Amino acid sequence: MEAPLPGLSLLLLLLAVGWGSRMDAAWASSPGGCALVQSIMDCTGRWLSSIPGNLRGDTEELFLDDNTIQVLGNASLLLYPQLWHLSLTRNRLELIEPGAFLSSQGLEVLSLTDNLLFTNYSLTAAALSALPALRMLDLTGNQLREDMVSVLVSNISSLESLSLARNIIMRLDSSTFTNLTELLELNLEKNYIFEIDNAFEGLQRLQRLNLAYNYLPCLVGFDLTQLRVLNLSNNVIEWFLTMEIDDLFELEVLDLSHNRLLFFPVLPRQSKLHSLLLQDNRMSFYQRLPNGTSLANVTMQFLIIDGNSTNITTVRLWDELCHSNLSSLRLLDMSQNEVWGLPDDFLAQMPSLTHLKINQNCLEAFHLSEEDPLAMLTELDLSHNQLVELGVKVGTGDILPSLKLFNLSSNRLQALPPGIFTHTRKITTLDLSYNRVDLCPQPGEAQSLSCVDIRGVETLSHLSLAGCGLQGMGGRPFQGTSLMHLDLSDNRQLLSRDLGWLQDLVLTLQVLSLRNTSLSSTTDFSALSSLVRLDLSGNCLAAFPAWLGALRLRSLDLRDTCLPALPRDLPHQAPLGRSLRELYLSQNPYNCCTLGWWDALQQAQGLHVPDRQEVTCRHGPRTLSPGALPQPVLQSCQWQTANMELLYLVLALPTCLTLLVAFVVVFLMLKEKLLKMVKNRCGVSSPY
Numbered sequence: 001m002e003a004p005l006p007g008l009s010l011l012l013l014l015l016a017v018g019w020g021s022r023m024d025a026a027w028a029s030s031p032g033g034c035a036l037v038q039s040i041m042d043c044t045g046r047w048l049s050s051i052p053g054n055l056r057g058d059t060e061e062l063f064l065d066d067n068t069i070q071v072l073g074n075a076s077l078l079l080y081p082q083l084w085h086l087s088l089t090r091n092r093l094e095l096i097e098p099g100a101f102l103s104s105q106g107l108e109v110l111s112l113t114d115n116l117l118f119t120n121y122s123l124t125a126a127a128l129s130a131l132p133a134l135r136m137l138d139l140t141g142n143q144l145r146e147d148m149v150s151v152l153v154s155n156i157s158s159l160e161s162l163s164l165a166r167n168i169i170m171r172l173d174s175s176t177f178t179n180l181t182e183l184l185e186l187n188l189e190k191n192y193i194f195e196i197d198n199a200f201e202g203l204q205r206l207q208r209l210n211l212a213y214n215y216l217p218c219l220v221g222f223d224l225t226q227l228r229v230l231n232l233s234n235n236v237i238e239w240f241l242t243m244e245i246d247d248l249f250e251l252e253v254l255d256l257s258h259n260r261l262l263f264f265p266v267l268p269r270q271s272k273l274h275s276l277l278l279q280d281n282r283m284s285f286y287q288r289l290p291n292g293t294s295l296a297n298v299t300m301q302f303l304i305i306d307g308n309s310t311n312i313t314t315v316r317l318w319d320e321l322c323h324s325n326l327s328s329l330r331l332l333d334m335s336q337n338e339v340w341g342l343p344d345d346f347l348a349q350m351p352s353l354t355h356l357k358i359n360q361n362c363l364e365a366f367h368l369s370e371e372d373p374l375a376m377l378t379e380l381d382l383s384h385n386q387l388v389e390l391g392v393k394v395g396t397g398d399i400l401p402s403l404k405l406f407n408l409s410s411n412r413l414q415a416l417p418p419g420i421f422t423h424t425r426k427i428t429t430l431d432l433s434y435n436r437v438d439l440c441p442q443p444g445e446a447q448s449l450s451c452v453d454i455r456g457v458e459t460l461s462h463l464s465l466a467g468c469g470l471q472g473m474g475g476r477p478f479q480g481t482s483l484m485h486l487d488l489s490d491n492r493q494l495l496s497r498d499l500g501w502l503q504d505l506v507l508t509l510q511v512l513s514l515r516n517t518s519l520s521s522t523t524d525f526s527a528l529s530s531l532v533r534l535d536l537s538g539n540c541l542a543a544f545p546a547w548l549g550a551l552r553l554r555s556l557d558l559r560d561t562c563l564p565a566l567p568r569d570l571p572h573q574a575p576l577g578r579s580l581r582e583l584y585l586s587q588n589p590y591n592c593c594t595l596g597w598w599d600a601l602q603q604a605q606g607l608h609v610p611d612r613q614e615v616t617c618r619h620g621p622r623t624l625s626p627g628a629l630p631q632p633v634l635q636s637c638q639w640q641t642a643n644m645e646l647l648y649l650v651l652a653l654p655t656c657l658t659l660l661v662a663f664v665v666v667f668l669m670l671k672e673k674l675l676k677m678v679k680n681r682c683g684v685s686s687p688y
Contacts, residue, residue, distance in 0.1 A: 039082075043067070051076045061085040068092055072127075074099035087111040089138075094119040098126040107131050113163075114141040121148045129155035140187075141166040150176050163187040165210075172199035181205065189213050189231070200224055211235070212255070220304055225249050233277070234258045240265035242324075244313075249273075256281070257333070267324035274328050279357070280336040285343050326350050333357040335381070340364065352376055359383040359407065368400065369393035379405040383431065387411035392420050399423040409433040409464065415450045421457045428459055433466035433487065439477035456480035466490050466513070472497030478504045489515035489535070495523055502528065514539070515557075526550040536561060537584070549573045555582040559611070563588045566597040571604035580607055586614035590626065593619065593637035598626050 034043035034052065039060040043052065048067040055062075059080050069091040077083060083104050093115035101107060110131070117124050117139065128134070134156055144152070144167040153162060157179045169191040176199050177183070185208040186200075193214040200206060208229040216235040223243040224230075228250050232240075237259040242249075249268035253275040256265060261281035267273065304311045326349045333355075340362040347353070351373040358366075363385040368374075369392070377400055390413065392399060403424045408416075413435040421427060432452060440453040454460060460481050467490035474497065483505055488494055494517050502509075502525075509528050516538035525531070526547040534551070537559040544567055548556070552575045558566075566585075571577045583601070590598070595617060601607060609615070617626045619633050629637075 053079060055080070058082055063087045064091065065089040066091075070094050072096040072100045074102070076100055078103045080104065081106075083107055084133075085109040088115065089113040091115055093117060096120075096124040096127040098123060098130070100127045101130050105131070106133055108133050109136045110134060111136075111138040112142065113138050117142040117152075118144050118148055121152055125152045125155070128152060131156065132158060134158055136161040138163045139167070140164065143168055145169065146171055146173075146176055150178070153180060154178050157181060159183055161185040164191070166190045169193055171195045171197070173197040174199060174201060177203060184208065186210070207250075224251075227251055229253045231255045232259070236260050238262050241313075242266050242268045244269075246270060253277075261337075267326070269323055270325050272328055273326065274352075275331040276326075276329060277331075277333045278337065279333045283334065283337040284339055285341060285346075324349075328352055330376075331355045334361070336360045338362055342366075348373060350374075354402075355379045357381040359385070361385050363387055365389040365391060367391035367393070374400055376402055378402050378426075381405075381407040382411070383407045383409040385411050387413055389413075390416055390420075392417040392423075398425065401425055403427050405429040407431040408435065411435050413437060416452045418453065421454060421460075426459055427457065429462040430454070430460060431464040432468060433464040434490075435468055437465075437468050438470065439465070439473060441475040441477065454478070454481060458482060461485065463487070466515075470494045473501040475501065476504055477501055480504075482508045484508055485511040487513040488517060489513045489538075490517070492516070492518045495519060499523075499525070499527075506530070521545045544570075549576045551576055552579040554579055556580060557584040558588070559584045560587040564591050565594050566601075568597045568600055570597060571600055571607060577604075583607060583609050584611050585609060586611040586616070588615075590615070590617040591619075592617040592624055592626065592629060592633060595626050 033046055034041050034055065036042075036056065039056075039058055040063075041055050041059045041061065042063045043055075044063050045066040048064065049069060051062075051064065051069070051072070057079055060082050062080065062083055062085070065087055066089070069088060070093060072088070072093065072095070074097045077086075077100060081103050084106050086104075086107060086109070089111050090113065093112065094117070096117075110128075121144070128137070135158060137153070137156065137159055139149075139152065140163050144164065146169045149164060149167070149169060153159065159180055160182055162180070162183060162185070165187050166189075169188065170193060172188075172193060172195070174197065177186075180203060183203050183206055186203070186206060187210045189210045189212040191214055193211065193216060196216070196219075200209070204226065206224065206227060209224070209227055210231045212231045213234045216232065216237055218237055218239040218241075219232065220239060220241045221243050222241065223245065225247050229252060231253075233255045234257075237256060238261060240256060240261065242265075246269055249271040251268060251271050251273050254265075254267075254273060255275075255277040257277045258280045261278065261283045264283060264285065265276075265278070267276075299314050301312055301314050304313060329350045330352055332350065332353060335357045336359075338361065339358060341364075342358075347356075353374060354376050356374075356377060356379070359381045360383070363382065364387060366382055366387060366389075368390075375398075380400070380403060387408070388411075390408070399420070400423065404426055406424070406427060406429065409431045410433070413432070414437060416437070438451040440451040440455065454463070455477065456479070458480060461483060462485040463481075463483055464487040466487045470488065470491040471493040472495070478501070481504065486505065486509055495514075506527055507530060510530055511533040512525070512528065512531055513535040514525075515535050519536060519539040519541070521541045521543050522545075524547045525534075529551070531551055532553060533555040534548075534553055535557040536545075537557045538561075540562040541558075542562075544563060544565075567573065569577075571580075598615075598617075601609065612627075615626060616623050617629075618624075619629075619636070622633075624630075624633065
């Protein structure tokens with residue numbers, strides 16, 4: 001009876017293999033233990049010390065990442081003449097023998113990332129020179145110096161993309177990239193480069209250059225007209241000066257972020273620049289000092305040493321700013337600098353600007369007028385400055401007609417210019433948090449100039465008023481709006497009056513944040529029937545608010561709300577229990593002995609507690625995780641949660657029995673004496 005079993009197992013195996021072979025792009029096992037899909041062979045992480053010799057001969061892509069290969073021998077690839085993509089990332093490769101690629105003349109992509117090629121780089125260079133079709137070469141993380149790089153790539157004229165990131169290159173000169181005439185992309189990030197001397201002159205087709213995370217102190221005389229993307233972020237650059245020529249630069253993206261720039265970069269007079277990233281520098285404008293002193297005629301002299309020749313260039317900084325062509329600029333990020341004011345007509349040079357970020361600077365005033373051609377601006381971020389004034393010169397035209405996001409948070413504003421939003425016809429997001437502003441109308445007033453009027457702004461959907469010192473509001477400050485997201489956090493006096501001011505948001509409001517607003521359990525927001533996300537964290541609730549059960553929330557935040565427990569039937573309450581999908585519960589003093597509600601939540605389907613690991617409960621002086629309570633704690637809780645009447649009865653029963661027995665014993669011992677005493681006192685005969 002047992003003989004048919006092996007045959008049956010073999011039949012099932014054959015059926016499984018046959019089914020798998022009919023799947024499109026299905027992985028299969030090759031004789032070498034590698035995975036195969038069509039002509040792609042994946043031998044990643046197989047602890048291979050050499051290239052397997054029993055793989056399919058028509059393999060076109062071979063991945064040997066995360067192995068222990070040290071040498072790529074002359075005969076390693078003889079069996080794979082159709083190979084065009086080879087990856088040897090994260091091996092121990094020290095040597096590629098000169099004849100290793102003689103049978104792989106069609107190889108186009110070669111990745112040698114994170115190996116030890118510095119040990120035998122000259123022999124490896126001979127092997128690479130035998131690849132006439134190689135387009136992409138990745139030598140990242142091989143501890144290569146600049147002289148090694150020069151030898152390795154000098155005879156690969158077909159290269160279009162070269163990565164030398166994470167090596168120990170310190171200096172580049174004209175001999176480093178000789179003969180790389182077809183190169184389009186060059187990655188040199190995370191090296192130790194502090195000097196560049198005509199290193200890119202021969203790279204006439206270069207379009208993308210990455211020099212991020214190096215030690216370049218300045219870039220003077222930039223003249224790579226064909227370059228489209230230049231990444232110089234995370235260096236120590238103090239100056240960026242373009243060559244004074246009228247040629248058209250193809251530059252589209254320039255990243256100078258996270259440097260030490262002192263002045264706005266001197267950019268090409270003619271360019272296609274659309275993204276300029278200058279965040280996290282030391283940049284400021286000195287056309288006029290804060291005391292009103294003009295520096296418009298101040299000049300700076302630069303000493304430029306080029307070989308044996310020395311040139312002195314005199315630059316009037318503000319004239320150079322005007323000479324730069326910024327008409328195609330769409331993104332300008334000057335955040336995290338030391339800008340306290342903008343030069344006259346600075347923004348007038350950028351008619352195509354869509355995103356302007358000047359947050360985290362020292363601005364005290366910012367002025368807008370219809371003369372500024374910012375008709376395309378959709379995002380303006382002025383947050384984290386020292387703004388006390390937002391000036392708007394209103395005429396007959398629109399101001400910022402395309403603006404959608406306006407961030408004014410963390411300033412010193414007390415009001416906005418009246419009617420400012422009547423000219424921003426597309427605004428959807430307004431952040432006024434952490435300013436001392438009030439909404440119009442204030443209690444008891446129909447209109448006030450020292451407030452923000454958003455009534456009638458139909459496009460406004462996201463509004464943040466966190467930390468504005470709002471007190472009990474009156475009137476109808478949201479009349480005519482269609483707000484969906486409202487943040488009222490960190491306003492401790494906000495709920496001191498009735499909630500009539502929310503009546504215009506009953507049908508539209510979906511997300512409401514009431515974090516740290518002194519909310520009580522009795523304050524009722526059940527009228528906001530469209531709410532799907534509610535944040536009540538940072539308040540102190542005496543009990544779970546009953547009005548929450550009437551909402552169809554999908555997300556509820558109850559962190560740090562002093563709640564000792566939740567309703568045990570919360571997952572089954574309708575409609576809240578049926579709609580709730582996300583619940584935050586940490587930082588509350590839950591009682592470890594009343595966790596029935598927690599067990600119910602664990603069994604609820606579709607309900608996710610993102611901060612589950614941070615939820616704790618208290619048992620005496622101890623703070624514990626509700627999912628792993630020690631056995632002594634469980635036993636202690638069982639005693640505490642038992643029927644107390646029965647417990648008292650059990651404790652009292654022995655005492656009562658003891659007293660009863662003692663009484664009986666005493667009675668029996670004194671029985672005769674008591675009878676005689678009664679008889680003596682009461683035994684007198686009655687006369688007839």
